[in-house]
Amino acid sequence: MDDLITFLRARNAEDNHAYAYVAHTFGGEAVLDSHLPMLDLLDMLARDLGAMDPCDSRVTGLTYALRALAQSYDEHPDYREEWRP
Numbered sequence: 001m002d003d004l005i006t007f008l009r010a011r012n013a014e015d016n017h018a019y020a021y022v023a024h025t026f027g028g029e030a031v032l033d034s035h036l037p038m039l040d041l042l043d044m045l046a047r048d049l050g051a052m053d054p055c056d057s058r059v060t061g062l063t064y065a066l067r068a069l070a071q072s073y074d075e076h077p078d079y080r081e082e083w084r085p
Contacts, residue, residue: 004066004083005046011073012039042069 016039049062067085074084 001049001063003080004070005050007073007076007078007080007083008042008046008066008070010078011070011076012043015039038069042066045069 019039045062045066049059049066052059052062064085067083070079070083071085073079
């Protein structure tokens with residue numbers, strides 16, 4: 001699971017840099033309709049999962065949610081098929 005979290009955080013950082021470039025180049029309005037809020041949620045979920053006790057009953061659902069979100073990057077060369085929910 002640590003590899004999935006690392007993968008998602010790396011994609012999040014890449015996407016945030018891309019949106020910063022777009023905002024700088026085209027203005028903040030260009031970012032308003034983006035999925036930037038989802039990236040913040042993704043990072044929050046990854047942090048929550050990393051801090052949870054493995055016996056916590058929410059781990060299963062949170063793991064599934066992160067795997068589902070990771071599917072948007074399934075064409076990335078570092079994506080692993082075993083992460084697919």
